Amino acid sequence: MTTIANLANHQVRLAQRPVGTPGRECWSFTTEPVAEPAEGGVLVKTLALSLDPAMRGWMNEGKSYIPPVGIGEVMRAGGIGRVVASKNPQFAVGDTVSAGLGVQEYCLIAGDQVKRAGLFKIDLRAGSMTQWLNVLGMPGMTGYFGLMDVGMPKPGETVVVSGAAGAVGQTVGQLARIKGCRVVGIAGGRAKCDWVVNELGFDACIDYKAGNVKAALKEHAPKGVDIYFDNVGGEILDDVLARIGRGARIIICGAISQYNNTTPVQGPKNYLSLLVNRARMEGIVVFDYADRYHLAVAEMAGYLKDGRMKSKEDIVEGLDNFPEALLKLFSGANFGKLVLKVADA
């Protein structure tokens, strides 16, 4: 029988802050013994981790919506795991849970950190483990509240979403369709675009790698863009700004095209289109909506069940592959929500 005292916890820690694209030199690999939880605490075995563009921001020094990961700290990551030891009456050994586990095989969550880690039991009848990292997880919540609370879609409006095949993008596009909008995705490569249209039911998808996004927007959003959900920034943001309609809402969720810049971020030179069109550009941070996650999860689980919403995950195996897996996000090599599978069960 495996006892906790015999377990080794392999971890990935931030070794240095990256300049540009974060290579393997930014990480250190450590092993620690696993400890029993104290009163109120829980020990979770990591099964799968969510890899997200936001991680790149957490690696930088400086003020943001959450503090940066410190040098030498285990890299921050949300994930799904299984409770292997518990001294908390709310969690039993064997429960499948979601939490901020970090890039490591085991996460010991102290009693007073349970809330801060966002620890909660997940129901695998609502969605699969990887769907709980995707449409039912942080990306799904980001898409849901960004679209609904900031975008405020009305039936018949045209919604454009970049990173359309990514975790947030697939949620936003499908949800906007369900809400009666015309949906145009922007993604990299024919395969992603075809999938977004044929499998997810977007009305159109623009392949930005094929060039001339502005002309394609004119074709696919002839009456102008009412809502733009921006995950990428850069040139594409400018192209959409040139095509927004009166009273448009632009949700600033991320700017993956800019995260590895070693030069200053490219500001949207077409921002005065906001003036001409009485339009709005607004940022969203998903954590602000934590008290309403359960409502969004219930709604989205319904769509997964009745088939109106689908999901796709791109699964990389092995904790040691974390550094290279993360880079797939920035090259656009991932197809679907990027997940790092750490253990089978």
Place this chain on the structure above:
Amino acid sequence: MTTIANLANHQVRLAQRPVGTPGRECWSFTTEPVAEPAEGGVLVKTLALSLDPAMRGWMNEGKSYIPPVGIGEVMRAGGIGRVVASKNPQFAVGDTVSAGLGVQEYCLIAGDQVKRAGLFKIDLRAGSMTQWLNVLGMPGMTGYFGLMDVGMPKPGETVVVSGAAGAVGQTVGQLARIKGCRVVGIAGGRAKCDWVVNELGFDACIDYKAGNVKAALKEHAPKGVDIYFDNVGGEILDDVLARIGRGARIIICGAISQYNNTTPVQGPKNYLSLLVNRARMEGIVVFDYADRYHLAVAEMAGYLKDGRMKSKEDIVEGLDNFPEALLKLFSGANFGKLVLKVADA
């Protein structure tokens, strides 16, 4: 006795579209006979014209919130005038009126154009003629609805306004003070800054010509900027973005620093601060609020009367001086709302 048939109408027309700063070569000077109004029409003698940064935009080709002024057309301008002939029962000879008069000595407004020209009688007991071009006119309405409807100020919040000594800026700052906000202006030069603080009662004013706006913002808005009313764009917009607080609202009213650019507009490279701070950047066009102008005018006239609001106009005389007068806006040489006085009475 002067009859209308004897009058000559001197006009300034757009001769060519400017590249960069619009010099005298962009204008042509014409003289036309003045005609009697037909049924429903009104003939207005121009007394004073409003010179505004927006005029630079109207000179450019291309889609905006209103069509550009055509080559050969009388330059568009709002102004105050006196009715000298009327075949419209709503306007009598001698009435003082506001309307889109154009840069010319006489404006013949046909019956079916009365509404489109925005022709209305002004009450000189509510404010002086030049105040009707300033706080009670288009700049005042822009400041009022931009601040109140887009900015939604709450008592105790910190409001920053650029172009603080200009027509829109003086309205915004004084109104924000009246609404219980802390107000920090940004203006060019010590004289303007001193006036804004000592005469208008702003809490502070930053002289951008003295450099380091960002450090000055840190000093004068230590808790962060809740509302930024942007008239200038460029570096100052970026400096403020770096200092906004959670849930901030940025009103995009103009970008005078960029209007004479021959290179692309400088996009705000700090726009991701909108994300970090869950903040919003939104454009305003004053014409959208036309059906509520009378309410704002009534409120502001009250503030002028009880002394809580002051105004300053910079008056240049003579229609022929229009080209040079306009340039004062872009060099910042004007001190207060820039008005072109065309006739005495």
